[in-house]
Amino acid sequence: MIARFIHKNSQRVNNPFIPINCAALPESLLEAELFGFEKGAFTGAGAKGKIGLFELAQNGTILLDEIGELPLSVQAKLLKCLEEHEVRHLGGLEPIKINCAIVAATNRDLMARVKEKKFREDLYHRLNAFNIQMPPLRDRPEDIVELANFYLKEYNREFGMQKRLSLNAINKLQKYSFPGNVRELKNILKHAVVMGEDNLLDDILADVLESAANRDSRLASLNEKRSLGLEEQLRLDERSILEHAMRRCKTTRKMAEYLKTSQSRIARMLKKHQLSTRSQPS
Template sequence: MTAIVDNSSDGIWVCDGNGTVITVNKASERLNGIQAEEVIGQNVSIMEEKGIVDRNVTPEVIKTGRKISALQYIKRTKKYVLMTSTPVFDENGNISLVVSNGRDMTRLNAINEELEQTRMKAQKLEDRLAEIDMLQLRDHEIVAENDKMVQVLRIAFKLAKMDASNILILGESGAGKGMLAKFIHKNSNRSKKAFIQINCAALPETLLEAELFGYERGAFTGASQQGKVGLLELAQEGVLFLDEIGDMPVSVQAKLLKYLDDHMVMRVGGTQARQIDCLIIAATNHDLKTKVKEKSFRADLFYRLNSFIINIPPLRERPEDILKLADTFLKKYNKEFKLNRRLSYRTLEFLQSHSFEGNVRELQNLIRRLVVMGEADTPQTALHTGHGDPVSFSIGLPATGDNSEPAHGLAEQLETVEREILQQAFTRFPSTRQIAGHLRVSQPTIVRKLKKYGLTGKDD
C-alpha cells in the first residue's frame, strides 16, 4: 500500500480524526514544497499557519463530517491544487481518518487563461473586422456621422451577424426603422433569402391574420379557392419585418406569440402546422409599455420582443447627419430623374437649422421636390415642410435639362460651409466642449472635424 501511495502522481495526505498528519507521499512533497518530516506528527493546520497554503480543507471535513473539494494555492511552489478530502468512519460513526487527494491544476489553469486570452483577442479581432465590414457594407441610404447613429449601426450589424431574432426597432415616424431592418437583413446570413415587410396598421384584423399566416381554400367567405401562402411562410429562412407592430390587433398578437414560442405556423382554416424559420424584426413609434398598461398590447409578446431593442434617434438629435443625408438623396434623385441639380448655400443653411419633425422621410421628400421642381429662372421657391407652413429659400438649381457639371458639387459646398461654421466657432469659443455645445454635436466629432480642417490648439 505504501508503494502505491508513494508512486501516485497525485499528492496524498492521511490525517487521523484530530487532524494529526500520519502520511504524506512524495507527490505531496513536490506539490507543497515541503519535506514529510516537517509535518508528520503535526496538526495539519500548521500548513495554513506557516502560510504554505491559503486554505486547509481537512479541519472543515472533521467539523462537518462531509467530503469536501476545494482549490488551494500553494504559496511555496506557486501551484494550484484541487484538494479533495474524504472522511473515514470507525464502527462507532466517528471520524478515524481523513484521506486527502491533491491534483496539480496549475497547467490546466494556465491553459484556461491562455484560452481566455486567445478568446478575448479573437473577439477583439472579430469586432474590429465586423466594424470594417460594417463600414464597407453600410447601405448608402443609412448615414451615420452622428455618434449615436454610429452606435445604432454597430448594434444592428452585430445582431445581424449573430442571427438574433425578435429584434425590436423603436423610433419616431420617418426616423428610418424600415431602412435599418433592411440593413440588418442585408448584413445577415439570410441576405440571399427574402425580406418580407408588412405594415400592421394598414390591414383590418381578419385580413392581417390571413396575410401573416395564410389560409386554406374556403377558409372564409371570399377566400381564394387555391388558398394562400402567408408571409411567414414566404419569409422562410429570410426576414419578416413587422412595421407598426404597436397597432397589431390583440388577437393576432396571440397567434404571433405562439409562433415565436414554437416556430410553427397554422394557416387559417388549416389542420396541419408547418415549421418555419425566419428572423422577426418588429418596429413601432409607440411606447409599448404604455400600451401594455392600457391592455392594447400583450405583456408576454412585449417581453418576447424585448430581447434586443434598437432605438433610432430622431433626426433633430443627429444634426451631423442632415447634410450627408441631403447629399445622398440628391444623388439618388438626380440619377432617378436624369438631372444634375445642386443646392445653394442658403438651402444648406436651411436644412441644417430645420427641426425636421418628420425626420428622414421629411428630408427625403423635401430633396425630391427640390430636384423635381427646381428651375433657374425661379430661384425663390415656396415649399411646404409637411406641416402647412410654406418655407421660402434659394435653391440655386440649374435649369431642367442642363447636364453641364456644376463648378462645385454638393460635397465641396458642404465642406466649404462646414469649414466656415467651424472657423467662426473656433474663433469664438475657448474649448472644443463649448464648440460642441454651441453646434449641437458631440465633442469627439468636433475634435475630428477641427483636425480635418487644420484648426488645432483648443483645450478639451
Template structure:
C-alpha cells in the same frame, strides 16, 4: 392526288380542344365534334339534322345562340345548361355567303368548370408573383439603401446591429416615424446568415383587422367565403428560412398578438381552415414608433409579447439629434432625384444652413419627400430660401432663424457691424410689439432717451 378535304372534315373538327357545334342559317344542326359530346354529355346522333329551337323546346339545352347570331350578324356569347346537368360557355360566330348574309353559325363550346379553375389558378399565381416581386424589390436595393452614418451614436448603433444580426435573435427597432427603421431592418437581414433567403415586410397598420390573420397564417381551400380554391400561403410560410419584418407592430390587434406570440415561441403555424401544424424557421424583426411600455400599461399591448420581442433592441434617434447627417442626406437625395428625373438642381448654402437647423418632425422620410418635390417642381438650377414650401417657411421657429440669419451675416462684416445689425433688429421687433418708445424703454430696462436716440440712429423713426 390527295383526297378532297371534305373527306377529312369530321376528323379535322375532332382535332380541336374546344367543343364545336355548326348550324345553318335556319338553325339546323350540321356538324358536332367529339369534344362537344364530352363537354355537354349530349350525343351526336341525337343532334345532327335537328333544329336548335326544337332542341331548346324539348329541354335538351336551355338556350340556343344560333338565332341571335343570324339576326345580328355578330358574334354572341352565352351560358348554356344541358339536360345532362353540364354548364358550358357558348361563343357563336357567323360565317357569311357571297351576298353578305349569314350562311352558317360556328359555336365554340368551353367548360365553365375548367375556366373557373383556370381563373382561380391565375389569381393564385398572381398573388404569389406579387409577393415575390415585393421580395425582389428589397433584394434590388441591397446596395442602394439610404444609410448615412456620421453621428457617433448612429455609428455605435450600426456596430451593435452587426453584432445582433449574426445571432439570429428577434430584434425590436424603436424610433419616431421616418427615422429609417425599415432600412435598419434590411441591414439586419443583409448582415445575417439568412442573407440569401427571403426577406418580407408587412405593415401591421395598413392591413384590415379582418384580413391580417389570413395574410400572416394563410388559409386552406374554401376556408371562408371568397377564399381561393387553391388556398394561399401566409407570410410566415413564405418567409421560411428567411426574415419577416413586422413594421408598426404596436398596431397589431390584441387577438393577433396572442397568435404571434405562439409562433415566436414554437415556430409553428396553422393555416385558417386547417388542422395540420407546419414547422417554420423564421427570424423576426419588429418595429414601432409607439412607446410599447406605455401600451402594456394601458392594456393595448401584451406584456408577454413585449418581453418576447425585446430580446435585442435598437433605438434610433430622430434626425434633429443627428445634425451631422443632415447635409449628407440632403446631398444623397439631391443626387438620387436628379438622376431619376434627369435634372441638375442644387441648394444654395443658405438653404442648406436653414435645413440643418430645421427640426424635421417627419425625419428622413420628410426630407426625402421635400427634396423629391422640389426637384420635380422647380426648373431652376439653384434652389433659394424663397423656393422652399410655405409650411416650412411659415414655421415660427424657422422664421426666427431666418431673421437671425439675416442679421448675423458675417460675410465682410466687422463684429461692431454685426452687433449693430442685431441691435437694430431687436429694436424693430420691440417697437412693433409695444407700439411706443416709453413702453420699449420699460421692457428693455433702458432710459427712454437712449431708446429714442438709437431708434433715430437706425432710421426706425424720424
C-alpha cells in the same frame, strides 16, 4: 434602414428581406398577409389561397414595422408563431414550420401601451431580446446629409430625374425639426423631386418646409389647447377673436359691426380681457 442593415450584415443576407407595415392594413387583411390563407377561408379569398409573409421570409428576415399598432387578436397569434416557430394558414389545419429573423420597429412607447392594455406584456418581452433605441432625426442633424442624398438618388432613379440639393437646402433641412422623422424626410424629398420644375430643388424645398413648419405650429397650438379646460380654451379663443377684430377696426362701433354684436358687449369684453382700441369709441 437599420433593419435592412441588420439583414445585409447577417448570415441570412442571400435570403429574402420582407417588410410589412402593421398599421397599414385592417385587422382581417393583416392576419391573412402575415400567416397566409387557404382557398375559401373567407369572403374574397383567392381560389388558390396564398402563403403568408412569414413563409416568404423563410431563412431570411421579416420586418414588422409599427408593431405597436398591431391589434390584440393578431398579437396573440404572433406570440404563438414566435414561440412555436410555426404558422397556420387561415382556414388551414396543418402547421407550417418557419425559420426567419424577426425585427420589430415602432415609434410608440410599448411599455406604456402594455400599461394601457393595448399591447401584450408577454409579446413585449418576447420581442425585446435586443433593443436598439434610435434618437429622433432632429437630435442627429448630421445624419440628414447622408439620408437626404441617399433618398434623392433613389427618387432620381425612380422618376428618371437629375434633381439636386444645394448646401443652403441641406442647411434648411438640418434646421427643421422633422416630427415625422425619416418618413417625413422621405416624403418631403419625394414631393420636391416630383413637383419641382427646376433641377435645383432649393425653391420648392423652401416652400415645402415652410408649409410643414406652419402645420406643425398649428398642431402644437391645438394640442396645447386640448390640455386646457373648456373655460380657459373659450377665454383664449375669445381674446384671439377680439385682437383680430382690433387689427381691422379702429373703434368699438366698427368692431361690433364686424363681429355682428352690440357695441356695449364689445366694450364689456374688452374690459374683461384688459384690451383697448386705438381710438375712443364713436
